[in-house]
Amino acid sequence: MSGNLSTPGASVTSRAFAVLGAFDVDHRELSLTELASRAGLPLPTAHRLARELVGLGALERREDRYAIGRRLWDLGLLAPVQFELRQVAAPFLQDLYGATGATVHLGERDGGQVLYLDRLSGNASVPVVSRIGGRLPLHATGVGKVLLAWAPEDVQRQVLASLTRVTPYTITQPGRLREQLRRVRREGYAQTVEEMSQGACSVAVPIRASAAGDVVAALGLVVPDLSRGRARLVSALQVAAAGIGRSLRVSLSGSER
Template sequence: MSSQVFEEASADSSDDEEYPNSVLGKAHLLFGAFESGAVRLRLTELSRRSGVPKASAYRLAQELVQWGLLERSGDSYQLGMRMFELGQRVPVSAVLRRVARPLLTDLFAATRATIHLAVLDGAHVLYVEKVAGEANIHTHSRVGGRLPAACTATGKVLLATCADGEERLRGLAATGWPRLTPRTVGTLDELRRQLTVIRDRGYAVEKEEILLGFSSIAVPVMGVEGAVIASVSVTVPLSRLVERKLLPDLHATAAAISRAVGRRAAEPGR
Protein backbone atom coordinates (compact mmCIF):
# COMPACT_ATOMS: atom_id res chain seq x y z
CA MET A 1 0.00 0.00 0.00
CA SER A 2 1.39 3.43 -0.92
CA SER A 3 2.11 5.86 1.92
CA GLN A 4 -0.44 8.26 0.41
CA VAL A 5 -3.23 5.68 0.46
CA PHE A 6 -2.27 4.75 4.04
CA GLU A 7 -2.37 8.37 5.13
CA GLU A 8 -5.75 8.87 3.44
CA ALA A 9 -7.13 5.77 5.15
CA SER A 10 -5.89 6.85 8.57
CA ALA A 11 -6.83 10.52 8.43
CA ASP A 12 -10.48 10.28 9.45
CA SER A 13 -10.64 7.18 11.62
CA SER A 14 -12.52 9.15 14.27
CA ASP A 15 -15.38 9.62 11.75
CA ASP A 16 -15.64 5.89 11.15
CA GLU A 17 -19.14 5.35 12.49
CA GLU A 18 -20.86 8.48 11.26
CA TYR A 19 -22.27 7.03 8.02
CA PRO A 20 -24.52 3.93 7.72
CA ASN A 21 -23.81 1.35 10.36
CA SER A 22 -24.45 -1.58 8.04
CA VAL A 23 -21.67 -2.85 5.83
CA LEU A 24 -24.12 -3.29 2.95
CA GLY A 25 -25.23 0.32 3.30
CA LYS A 26 -21.67 1.57 3.06
CA ALA A 27 -20.90 -0.74 0.12
CA HIS A 28 -23.96 0.61 -1.70
CA LEU A 29 -22.67 4.16 -1.21
CA LEU A 30 -19.22 3.21 -2.51
CA PHE A 31 -20.67 1.69 -5.68
CA GLY A 32 -22.90 4.74 -6.09
CA ALA A 33 -19.82 6.95 -6.23
CA PHE A 34 -19.22 5.65 -9.76
CA GLU A 35 -22.72 6.58 -11.03
CA SER A 36 -21.65 9.97 -12.38
CA GLY A 37 -19.57 8.24 -15.05
CA ALA A 38 -16.23 8.13 -13.25
CA VAL A 39 -14.17 5.09 -14.27
CA ARG A 40 -11.44 5.30 -11.63
CA LEU A 41 -11.53 7.01 -8.25
CA ARG A 42 -8.75 7.54 -5.75
CA LEU A 43 -9.60 6.85 -2.13
CA THR A 44 -10.07 10.53 -1.27
CA GLU A 45 -12.57 11.00 -4.11
CA LEU A 46 -14.28 7.69 -3.40
CA SER A 47 -14.83 8.81 0.18
CA ARG A 48 -15.97 12.30 -0.80
CA ARG A 49 -18.47 11.13 -3.42
CA SER A 50 -19.90 8.35 -1.29
CA GLY A 51 -19.88 10.19 2.04
CA VAL A 52 -18.24 7.17 3.70
CA PRO A 53 -15.30 8.20 5.97
CA LYS A 54 -11.90 7.38 4.51
CA ALA A 55 -10.98 4.73 7.06
CA SER A 56 -14.23 2.82 6.48
CA ALA A 57 -14.02 3.35 2.72
CA TYR A 58 -10.48 1.94 2.65
CA ARG A 59 -11.27 -1.16 4.72
CA LEU A 60 -14.44 -1.94 2.76
CA ALA A 61 -12.79 -1.27 -0.61
CA GLN A 62 -10.02 -3.75 0.25
CA GLU A 63 -12.60 -6.45 0.97
CA LEU A 64 -14.55 -5.64 -2.20
CA VAL A 65 -11.31 -5.99 -4.16
CA GLN A 66 -10.86 -9.49 -2.72
CA TRP A 67 -14.33 -10.42 -3.95
CA GLY A 68 -13.73 -8.95 -7.41
CA LEU A 69 -16.42 -6.31 -7.02
CA LEU A 70 -13.78 -3.57 -7.13
CA GLU A 71 -10.34 -3.59 -8.72
CA ARG A 72 -7.19 -1.63 -7.91
CA SER A 73 -5.56 0.38 -10.68
CA GLY A 74 -2.46 2.04 -9.27
CA ASP A 75 -3.65 4.18 -6.37
CA SER A 76 -7.24 4.22 -7.68
CA TYR A 77 -10.27 1.93 -7.60
CA GLN A 78 -12.60 0.88 -10.40
CA LEU A 79 -15.60 -1.43 -10.66
CA GLY A 80 -14.54 -5.07 -10.95
CA MET A 81 -15.39 -7.71 -13.52
CA ARG A 82 -17.51 -9.54 -10.98
CA MET A 83 -19.90 -6.57 -11.02
CA PHE A 84 -20.18 -6.93 -14.80
CA GLU A 85 -20.79 -10.69 -14.54
CA LEU A 86 -23.52 -10.25 -11.95
CA GLY A 87 -25.07 -7.36 -13.87
CA GLN A 88 -25.56 -9.59 -16.89
CA ARG A 89 -27.74 -11.87 -14.75
CA VAL A 90 -30.16 -9.14 -13.69
CA PRO A 91 -33.42 -9.93 -15.54
CA VAL A 92 -33.70 -6.49 -17.16
CA SER A 93 -30.19 -6.95 -18.58
CA ALA A 94 -30.20 -10.67 -19.21
CA VAL A 95 -33.53 -10.72 -21.07
CA LEU A 96 -34.35 -7.22 -22.23
CA ARG A 97 -30.90 -6.39 -23.62
CA ARG A 98 -30.48 -9.78 -25.27
CA VAL A 99 -33.75 -9.70 -27.17
CA ALA A 100 -33.65 -5.97 -27.91
CA ARG A 101 -30.13 -5.55 -29.26
CA PRO A 102 -30.70 -6.87 -32.83
CA LEU A 103 -33.99 -4.97 -33.07
CA LEU A 104 -32.35 -1.74 -31.94
CA THR A 105 -29.60 -2.30 -34.49
CA ASP A 106 -32.26 -2.58 -37.21
CA LEU A 107 -33.85 0.63 -35.94
CA PHE A 108 -30.50 2.37 -36.15
CA ALA A 109 -30.04 1.14 -39.73
CA ALA A 110 -33.47 2.49 -40.66
CA THR A 111 -33.13 5.90 -38.97
CA ARG A 112 -29.38 6.57 -38.63
CA ALA A 113 -30.27 8.06 -35.26
CA THR A 114 -28.84 7.40 -31.82
CA ILE A 115 -31.00 4.66 -30.28
CA HIS A 116 -31.67 4.20 -26.57
CA LEU A 117 -33.45 1.55 -24.52
CA ALA A 118 -34.15 2.68 -20.97
CA VAL A 119 -35.95 1.68 -17.78
CA LEU A 120 -37.15 3.83 -14.89
CA ASP A 121 -34.89 3.91 -11.82
CA GLY A 122 -36.35 6.17 -9.16
CA ALA A 123 -36.30 9.72 -10.51
CA HIS A 124 -33.91 8.77 -13.32
CA VAL A 125 -33.84 6.70 -16.46
CA LEU A 126 -31.24 3.94 -16.57
CA TYR A 127 -29.91 3.26 -20.06
CA VAL A 128 -29.98 -0.49 -20.66
CA GLU A 129 -28.76 -0.33 -24.27
CA LYS A 130 -27.53 2.23 -26.77
CA VAL A 131 -26.77 1.93 -30.48
CA ALA A 132 -24.98 4.75 -32.27
CA GLY A 133 -22.73 5.11 -35.26
CA GLU A 134 -19.44 6.93 -35.58
CA ALA A 135 -21.28 10.25 -35.57
CA ASN A 136 -22.66 9.58 -32.08
CA ILE A 137 -23.70 12.96 -30.75
CA HIS A 138 -25.62 12.09 -27.59
CA THR A 139 -22.59 12.14 -25.33
CA HIS A 140 -24.67 12.57 -22.19
CA SER A 141 -25.87 8.97 -22.33
CA ARG A 142 -24.11 5.64 -21.93
CA VAL A 143 -25.12 2.06 -21.15
CA GLY A 144 -25.50 1.78 -17.39
CA GLY A 145 -25.72 5.56 -17.04
CA ARG A 146 -28.59 7.66 -15.76
CA LEU A 147 -30.24 10.95 -16.65
CA PRO A 148 -33.14 12.77 -14.96
CA ALA A 149 -36.41 11.21 -16.10
CA ALA A 150 -38.16 14.58 -16.12
CA CYS A 151 -36.19 15.94 -19.07
CA THR A 152 -35.65 12.88 -21.30
CA ALA A 153 -38.11 11.48 -23.82
CA THR A 154 -37.60 7.95 -22.47
CA GLY A 155 -38.16 9.18 -18.92
CA LYS A 156 -41.27 11.18 -19.75
CA VAL A 157 -42.89 8.11 -21.37
CA LEU A 158 -42.10 6.01 -18.31
CA LEU A 159 -43.30 8.64 -15.83
CA ALA A 160 -46.52 9.04 -17.81
CA THR A 161 -47.30 5.31 -17.83
CA CYS A 162 -45.94 3.89 -14.55
CA ALA A 163 -48.42 2.77 -11.89
CA ASP A 164 -46.82 4.88 -9.14
CA GLY A 165 -46.40 7.96 -11.31
CA GLU A 166 -48.08 10.32 -8.85
CA GLU A 167 -45.84 9.16 -6.02
CA ARG A 168 -42.77 9.71 -8.18
CA LEU A 169 -43.98 13.20 -9.08
CA ARG A 170 -44.35 14.03 -5.39
CA GLY A 171 -40.77 12.90 -4.93
CA LEU A 172 -39.67 15.13 -7.79
CA ALA A 173 -41.51 18.03 -6.23
CA ALA A 174 -39.49 17.53 -3.06
CA THR A 175 -36.08 17.04 -4.66
CA GLY A 176 -36.32 18.84 -8.00
CA TRP A 177 -34.12 18.02 -10.97
CA PRO A 178 -31.21 19.74 -12.74
CA ARG A 179 -31.83 22.03 -15.70
CA LEU A 180 -29.34 20.71 -18.25
CA THR A 181 -30.17 23.40 -20.83
CA PRO A 182 -32.37 26.52 -20.88
CA ARG A 183 -35.03 24.35 -22.58
CA THR A 184 -35.22 21.77 -19.79
CA VAL A 185 -38.69 21.54 -18.25
CA GLY A 186 -38.56 23.85 -15.24
CA THR A 187 -41.65 23.25 -13.09
CA LEU A 188 -43.72 20.35 -11.87
CA ASP A 189 -46.89 21.88 -13.33
CA GLU A 190 -45.26 22.07 -16.74
CA LEU A 191 -44.09 18.47 -16.42
CA ARG A 192 -47.59 17.32 -15.42
CA ARG A 193 -49.06 18.98 -18.52
CA GLN A 194 -46.49 17.24 -20.70
CA LEU A 195 -47.24 13.85 -19.13
CA THR A 196 -50.98 14.30 -19.76
CA VAL A 197 -50.29 14.90 -23.46
CA ILE A 198 -47.96 11.88 -23.57
CA ARG A 199 -50.60 9.59 -22.07
CA ASP A 200 -53.13 10.80 -24.63
CA ARG A 201 -50.96 10.34 -27.71
CA GLY A 202 -48.79 7.39 -26.60
CA TYR A 203 -45.33 8.85 -27.17
CA ALA A 204 -43.03 11.57 -25.84
CA VAL A 205 -40.96 14.24 -27.54
CA GLU A 206 -38.06 16.10 -25.94
CA LYS A 207 -36.60 19.13 -27.69
CA GLU A 208 -33.18 20.42 -26.58
CA GLU A 209 -33.82 19.59 -22.92
CA ILE A 210 -30.69 17.42 -22.69
CA LEU A 211 -28.47 18.79 -25.44
CA LEU A 212 -28.98 21.98 -27.43
CA GLY A 213 -29.60 21.34 -31.12
CA PHE A 214 -30.90 17.80 -30.60
CA SER A 215 -34.21 16.16 -29.91
CA SER A 216 -35.59 12.74 -28.98
CA ILE A 217 -38.82 10.87 -29.46
CA ALA A 218 -39.72 7.81 -27.36
CA VAL A 219 -42.42 5.14 -27.15
CA PRO A 220 -43.20 2.59 -24.42
CA VAL A 221 -42.29 -1.10 -24.47
CA MET A 222 -44.97 -3.35 -23.00
CA GLY A 223 -44.35 -6.40 -20.83
CA VAL A 224 -46.12 -9.74 -20.85
CA GLU A 225 -48.80 -8.57 -18.40
CA GLY A 226 -49.52 -5.33 -20.21
CA ALA A 227 -47.44 -3.04 -18.01
CA VAL A 228 -44.79 -0.75 -19.48
CA ILE A 229 -41.35 -2.22 -18.78
CA ALA A 230 -39.08 0.09 -20.78
CA SER A 231 -38.99 2.77 -23.44
CA VAL A 232 -37.14 3.01 -26.72
CA SER A 233 -36.13 6.29 -28.33
CA VAL A 234 -34.31 7.89 -31.22
CA THR A 235 -32.18 11.02 -30.84
CA VAL A 236 -31.57 13.22 -33.89
CA PRO A 237 -30.58 16.78 -34.70
CA LEU A 238 -33.59 19.04 -34.20
CA SER A 239 -33.86 19.62 -37.96
CA ARG A 240 -34.40 15.87 -38.48
CA LEU A 241 -37.22 15.49 -35.96
CA VAL A 242 -40.12 14.51 -38.20
CA GLU A 243 -42.54 12.56 -36.04
CA ARG A 244 -44.55 10.98 -38.87
CA LYS A 245 -41.33 9.51 -40.32
CA LEU A 246 -39.78 8.26 -37.08
CA LEU A 247 -42.82 6.96 -35.21
CA PRO A 248 -43.70 3.97 -37.43
CA ASP A 249 -40.24 2.43 -37.04
CA LEU A 250 -40.20 3.25 -33.33
CA HIS A 251 -43.59 1.65 -32.69
CA ALA A 252 -42.66 -1.41 -34.75
CA THR A 253 -39.44 -1.85 -32.79
CA ALA A 254 -41.17 -1.47 -29.42
CA ALA A 255 -43.80 -4.03 -30.42
CA ALA A 256 -41.13 -6.47 -31.64
CA ILE A 257 -39.24 -6.14 -28.33
CA SER A 258 -42.48 -6.78 -26.43
CA ARG A 259 -43.15 -9.94 -28.44
CA ALA A 260 -39.58 -11.16 -27.96
CA VAL A 261 -39.76 -10.59 -24.20
CA GLY A 262 -43.05 -12.50 -24.14
CA ARG A 263 -41.53 -15.45 -25.99
CA ARG A 264 -38.59 -15.58 -23.59
CA ALA A 265 -40.91 -15.43 -20.59
CA ALA A 266 -42.91 -18.38 -21.98
CA GLU A 267 -39.87 -20.62 -22.43
CA PRO A 268 -39.77 -23.70 -20.17
CA GLY A 269 -37.85 -23.18 -16.96
CA ARG A 270 -38.39 -19.43 -16.85
Protein backbone atom coordinates in the same frame (compact mmCIF):
# COMPACT_ATOMS: atom_id res chain seq x y z
CA MET B 1 -24.51 7.52 3.65
CA SER B 2 -25.41 7.03 7.29
CA GLY B 3 -22.65 7.70 9.77
CA ASN B 4 -23.59 4.66 11.85
CA LEU B 5 -21.75 2.47 9.34
CA SER B 6 -18.57 3.35 11.23
CA THR B 7 -19.87 1.71 14.43
CA PRO B 8 -18.79 -1.83 15.39
CA GLY B 9 -22.32 -3.17 14.80
CA ALA B 10 -22.34 -2.38 11.10
CA SER B 11 -21.82 -5.51 8.98
CA VAL B 12 -19.07 -5.97 6.43
CA THR B 13 -21.73 -6.30 3.74
CA SER B 14 -23.37 -2.97 4.62
CA ARG B 15 -19.99 -1.25 4.64
CA ALA B 16 -19.04 -2.76 1.29
CA PHE B 17 -22.35 -1.56 -0.18
CA ALA B 18 -21.70 1.87 1.30
CA VAL B 19 -18.41 1.99 -0.61
CA LEU B 20 -20.11 0.94 -3.86
CA GLY B 21 -23.01 3.32 -3.23
CA ALA B 22 -20.62 6.26 -2.95
CA PHE B 23 -20.44 6.30 -6.75
CA ASP B 24 -23.13 7.87 -8.92
CA VAL B 25 -23.45 9.55 -12.30
CA ASP B 26 -21.80 12.73 -10.96
CA HIS B 27 -19.09 10.85 -9.03
CA ARG B 28 -17.74 8.16 -11.36
CA GLU B 29 -14.20 8.36 -10.00
CA LEU B 30 -13.30 9.03 -6.38
CA SER B 31 -10.09 9.43 -4.40
CA LEU B 32 -9.79 7.34 -1.25
CA THR B 33 -10.57 10.37 0.91
CA GLU B 34 -13.68 11.17 -1.15
CA LEU B 35 -14.72 7.53 -1.07
CA ALA B 36 -14.46 7.34 2.71
CA SER B 37 -16.34 10.61 3.16
CA ARG B 38 -19.22 9.74 0.81
CA ALA B 39 -19.51 6.23 2.27
CA GLY B 40 -19.49 7.54 5.85
CA LEU B 41 -16.57 5.29 6.81
CA PRO B 42 -13.21 5.79 8.54
CA LEU B 43 -10.35 6.14 6.07
CA PRO B 44 -8.61 2.86 7.08
CA THR B 45 -11.89 0.92 6.73
CA ALA B 46 -12.62 2.44 3.32
CA HIS B 47 -9.07 1.66 2.21
CA ARG B 48 -9.31 -1.99 3.29
CA LEU B 49 -12.70 -2.50 1.64
CA ALA B 50 -11.66 -0.72 -1.54
CA ARG B 51 -8.57 -2.90 -1.81
CA GLU B 52 -10.66 -6.06 -1.40
CA LEU B 53 -13.26 -4.86 -3.91
CA VAL B 54 -10.53 -4.12 -6.46
CA GLY B 55 -9.27 -7.66 -6.01
CA LEU B 56 -12.78 -8.99 -6.68
CA GLY B 57 -13.27 -6.84 -9.77
CA ALA B 58 -16.06 -4.77 -8.19
CA LEU B 59 -13.85 -1.66 -8.26
CA GLU B 60 -11.05 -0.53 -10.55
CA ARG B 61 -7.95 1.35 -9.38
CA ARG B 62 -6.89 4.18 -11.67
CA GLU B 63 -3.69 5.62 -10.23
CA ASP B 64 -4.89 7.38 -7.06
CA ARG B 65 -8.61 7.09 -7.84
CA TYR B 66 -11.27 4.39 -7.83
CA ALA B 67 -14.10 3.58 -10.24
CA ILE B 68 -16.82 0.93 -10.49
CA GLY B 69 -15.44 -2.30 -11.98
CA ARG B 70 -16.76 -4.19 -14.98
CA ARG B 71 -17.64 -7.18 -12.79
CA LEU B 72 -20.54 -5.28 -11.20
CA TRP B 73 -22.03 -4.40 -14.58
CA ASP B 74 -21.68 -8.02 -15.72
CA LEU B 75 -23.53 -9.18 -12.61
CA GLY B 76 -26.22 -6.54 -13.03
CA LEU B 77 -26.96 -7.80 -16.50
CA LEU B 78 -27.92 -11.16 -15.01
CA ALA B 79 -30.99 -9.65 -13.32
CA PRO B 80 -33.79 -11.64 -15.03
CA VAL B 81 -35.81 -8.78 -16.52
CA GLN B 82 -32.76 -6.79 -17.67
CA PHE B 83 -31.06 -9.85 -19.13
CA GLU B 84 -34.16 -10.99 -20.98
CA LEU B 85 -34.94 -7.47 -22.15
CA ARG B 86 -31.47 -6.80 -23.60
CA GLN B 87 -31.30 -10.21 -25.25
CA VAL B 88 -34.75 -9.92 -26.77
CA ALA B 89 -34.35 -6.27 -27.80
CA ALA B 90 -30.95 -6.62 -29.51
CA PRO B 91 -32.13 -7.56 -33.03
CA PHE B 92 -34.90 -4.95 -32.95
CA LEU B 93 -32.38 -2.28 -31.95
CA GLN B 94 -30.18 -3.29 -34.85
CA ASP B 95 -33.11 -3.14 -37.27
CA LEU B 96 -34.13 0.26 -35.92
CA TYR B 97 -30.60 1.56 -36.30
CA GLY B 98 -30.42 0.20 -39.86
CA ALA B 99 -33.72 1.85 -40.78
CA THR B 100 -33.02 5.27 -39.26
CA GLY B 101 -29.25 5.67 -38.84
CA ALA B 102 -30.03 7.41 -35.54
CA THR B 103 -28.69 6.74 -32.06
CA VAL B 104 -30.92 4.09 -30.46
CA HIS B 105 -31.62 3.94 -26.72
CA LEU B 106 -33.11 1.21 -24.55
CA GLY B 107 -33.83 2.32 -21.00
CA GLU B 108 -35.76 1.45 -17.87
CA ARG B 109 -36.73 3.52 -14.84
CA ASP B 110 -34.49 3.32 -11.79
CA GLY B 111 -36.13 5.45 -9.12
CA GLY B 112 -36.18 9.02 -10.38
CA GLN B 113 -33.75 8.38 -13.24
CA VAL B 114 -33.58 6.47 -16.50
CA LEU B 115 -31.05 3.64 -16.58
CA TYR B 116 -29.63 3.02 -20.06
CA LEU B 117 -29.51 -0.71 -20.74
CA ASP B 118 -28.27 -0.46 -24.31
CA ARG B 119 -27.25 2.11 -26.90
CA LEU B 120 -26.29 2.05 -30.57
CA SER B 121 -24.50 5.19 -31.77
CA GLY B 122 -25.98 6.86 -34.84
CA ASN B 123 -24.33 8.12 -37.99
CA ALA B 124 -25.17 11.80 -37.52
CA SER B 125 -22.92 14.08 -35.49
CA VAL B 126 -25.27 14.62 -32.56
CA PRO B 127 -24.13 15.33 -28.97
CA VAL B 128 -25.27 12.30 -26.97
CA VAL B 129 -24.41 12.13 -23.27
CA SER B 130 -25.90 8.72 -22.47
CA ARG B 131 -23.82 5.60 -21.87
CA ILE B 132 -24.70 1.97 -21.24
CA GLY B 133 -25.16 1.52 -17.52
CA GLY B 134 -25.43 5.27 -16.98
CA ARG B 135 -28.36 7.24 -15.60
CA LEU B 136 -29.90 10.54 -16.69
CA PRO B 137 -32.87 12.62 -15.47
CA LEU B 138 -36.32 11.36 -16.39
CA HIS B 139 -37.68 14.82 -17.14
CA ALA B 140 -35.01 15.83 -19.69
CA THR B 141 -34.81 12.74 -21.92
CA GLY B 142 -37.18 11.13 -24.40
CA VAL B 143 -37.05 7.65 -22.88
CA GLY B 144 -37.21 9.26 -19.44
CA LYS B 145 -40.42 11.14 -20.21
CA VAL B 146 -42.05 7.93 -21.43
CA LEU B 147 -41.07 6.13 -18.24
CA LEU B 148 -42.17 9.07 -16.09
CA ALA B 149 -45.53 9.25 -17.86
CA TRP B 150 -46.30 5.67 -16.79
CA ALA B 151 -44.58 5.88 -13.40
CA PRO B 152 -46.56 5.67 -10.13
CA GLU B 153 -48.02 8.95 -8.90
CA ASP B 154 -45.59 9.18 -5.97
CA VAL B 155 -42.62 8.94 -8.35
CA GLN B 156 -44.11 11.66 -10.55
CA ARG B 157 -44.63 13.94 -7.55
CA GLN B 158 -41.05 13.41 -6.42
CA VAL B 159 -39.59 14.17 -9.85
CA LEU B 160 -41.86 17.18 -10.45
CA ALA B 161 -40.82 18.63 -7.09
CA SER B 162 -37.16 18.88 -8.09
CA LEU B 163 -36.84 19.65 -11.79
CA THR B 164 -33.25 20.62 -12.52
CA ARG B 165 -32.25 22.68 -15.56
CA VAL B 166 -29.74 20.86 -17.77
CA THR B 167 -29.87 23.20 -20.79
CA PRO B 168 -31.74 26.46 -21.43
CA TYR B 169 -34.48 24.35 -23.03
CA THR B 170 -35.06 21.90 -20.17
CA ILE B 171 -38.63 22.06 -18.91
CA THR B 172 -38.56 22.93 -15.23
CA GLN B 173 -42.16 24.11 -14.74
CA PRO B 174 -44.10 21.28 -13.01
CA GLY B 175 -47.44 22.24 -14.57
CA ARG B 176 -46.02 22.31 -18.08
CA LEU B 177 -44.27 18.96 -17.64
CA ARG B 178 -47.36 17.31 -16.14
CA GLU B 179 -49.35 18.42 -19.19
CA GLN B 180 -46.64 16.91 -21.41
CA LEU B 181 -46.89 13.63 -19.51
CA ARG B 182 -50.65 13.53 -20.07
CA ARG B 183 -50.02 14.06 -23.78
CA VAL B 184 -47.41 11.30 -23.81
CA ARG B 185 -49.94 8.83 -22.39
CA ARG B 186 -52.59 10.02 -24.83
CA GLU B 187 -50.42 10.01 -27.98
CA GLY B 188 -48.16 7.09 -27.07
CA TYR B 189 -44.79 8.80 -27.54
CA ALA B 190 -42.58 11.49 -26.00
CA GLN B 191 -40.14 13.94 -27.47
CA THR B 192 -37.48 16.39 -26.32
CA VAL B 193 -35.91 19.31 -28.14
CA GLU B 194 -32.40 20.11 -26.85
CA GLU B 195 -33.50 19.49 -23.27
CA MET B 196 -30.64 17.14 -22.33
CA SER B 197 -27.95 18.45 -24.67
CA GLN B 198 -28.08 21.29 -27.15
CA GLY B 199 -28.14 20.16 -30.76
CA ALA B 200 -29.90 16.89 -29.94
CA CYS B 201 -33.59 15.99 -30.09
CA SER B 202 -35.18 12.71 -29.08
CA VAL B 203 -38.37 10.74 -29.55
CA ALA B 204 -39.34 7.62 -27.57
CA VAL B 205 -42.13 5.08 -27.06
CA PRO B 206 -43.05 2.61 -24.30
CA ILE B 207 -42.30 -1.11 -24.31
CA ARG B 208 -45.11 -3.19 -22.80
CA ALA B 209 -44.41 -6.68 -21.50
CA SER B 210 -47.83 -7.89 -20.46
CA ALA B 211 -51.34 -8.18 -21.84
CA ALA B 212 -52.35 -5.61 -19.24
CA GLY B 213 -50.08 -3.08 -20.93
CA ASP B 214 -47.53 -2.65 -18.14
CA VAL B 215 -44.66 -0.43 -19.32
CA VAL B 216 -41.33 -2.05 -18.42
CA ALA B 217 -38.96 0.01 -20.55
CA ALA B 218 -38.71 2.67 -23.23
CA LEU B 219 -37.19 2.71 -26.70
CA GLY B 220 -35.89 5.96 -28.14
CA LEU B 221 -34.01 7.67 -30.96
CA VAL B 222 -31.75 10.73 -30.86
CA VAL B 223 -31.53 12.90 -33.96
CA PRO B 224 -30.38 16.44 -34.82
CA ASP B 225 -33.88 17.67 -35.70
CA LEU B 226 -37.51 16.57 -35.35
CA SER B 227 -39.11 19.20 -37.57
CA ARG B 228 -39.28 16.68 -40.41
CA GLY B 229 -39.66 12.92 -40.28
CA ARG B 230 -41.00 12.70 -36.75
CA ALA B 231 -44.01 10.60 -37.79
CA ARG B 232 -41.73 8.15 -39.61
CA LEU B 233 -39.47 7.82 -36.57
CA VAL B 234 -42.41 7.30 -34.21
CA SER B 235 -43.83 4.63 -36.50
CA ALA B 236 -40.47 2.80 -36.68
CA LEU B 237 -40.16 2.96 -32.90
CA GLN B 238 -43.66 1.65 -32.31
CA VAL B 239 -43.14 -1.31 -34.63
CA ALA B 240 -39.86 -2.19 -32.89
CA ALA B 241 -41.33 -1.70 -29.40
CA ALA B 242 -44.30 -3.93 -30.23
CA GLY B 243 -41.93 -6.63 -31.46
CA ILE B 244 -39.80 -6.40 -28.32
CA GLY B 245 -42.89 -6.57 -26.13
CA ARG B 246 -44.24 -9.67 -27.90
CA SER B 247 -40.87 -11.44 -27.80
CA LEU B 248 -40.35 -10.51 -24.16
CA ARG B 249 -43.73 -11.93 -23.18
CA VAL B 250 -42.93 -15.20 -24.96
CA SER B 251 -39.46 -15.35 -23.39
CA LEU B 252 -40.64 -14.63 -19.85
CA SER B 253 -43.59 -17.02 -20.08
CA GLY B 254 -41.27 -19.76 -21.31
CA SER B 255 -38.84 -19.22 -18.43
CA GLU B 256 -41.67 -19.62 -15.92
CA ARG B 257 -42.57 -23.11 -17.10
